[in-house]
Amino acid sequence: MSDKTKSLLPDICPRPPNDFHKLNLRIKQVLPSKLYRSGPRDSGEPFFGRTAANRFDAPDKAYGTCYLGLDLHTALAETLLHDLRPVGGRFLVAAAQFASRWIVRFENVDDQKLKLADLTGVGLLRAGGHAALSAVVPYDVPQQWSHQVHIHPAGFDGSHYLSRKLNDHPAVVLFDKPSTQAKLGLPIYTALPSVKGIDRICQDLGIEFFV
Structure with missing residues (x-):
């Protein structure tokens, strides 16, 4: 392929620019109590993974990341439904899997807000x-963005980005930094089937259960 032909190809997902560290990035401030996390565990939160297997993980596993939604719809779409495809407009979910999950919220700490890079x-x-950052697979380029946000001199706690599953809903990734953890109050656990309004949310998302 010639260089001229390459130049005509769409820029599927641009890498962060070389002067990223100099950019005056837009900031999104979020209270920890506004976040929702869905997971299979009922202890050890906030959980920061270091697998380099998720969209905004550290490419070299140098720091951990924690993924959350700003509403329950997003938290479930990005976890429970992450690897499922709809059948006839419905997502078939094992009842036992649903029953084993928890929703985690966090108390605020003196009204401190998380400082997020607004992507x-x-x-x-x-x-x-552009929007491909939240959709492109594999994750090598988004992980480069994560790294650049993590080392940015503004000292971000994480990033605010669009959910891939619900592309009109924002999501949040937090970095495992002492300053970030200090802003997260005590975790509050609720078994997913006991969450207020869960029946309506399952209906909205098209979730059906099988035994």
Whole structure:
């Protein structure tokens, strides 16, 4: 393929620019109590994974990441439904799997807010990216963005980005930093079947159960 032909190909997911550390990135501030995390465990939260297997993980596993939604719809779509495809517009979920999951919320700490790099809308545009950042597979380029946000001199706690599963809903990834953990209050666990309004949310998402 010639260089001229390559130049005509769409930029599927741009890498962060070389001067990323100099950019005055837009900031999104979020109270910890506004976050929802869905997981199979009822202890050890916040859980920061170091697998380099998720979208905004550290590419070299140098730091941990914790993924959350700003609403329960997003938290479930990005976890419970992450690897499922709909059948006739419905997601078939094992009842036992659903019953074993928990929703975790966090108390606030003196009203401290998490400082997030806003990788949506104008913020993402001016940083040199676009919507593919939340959708492209594999994750090597998004992980480069994660690394650059992590080392940015502004000292971000994580990033605010668009959910891949619900592309009109934002999601959050937090970095395992002492300053970030200090802003997260005590975790509050609720068994998923006991969450208020869960029946309506399952209906919205098209979740059906099988034994």
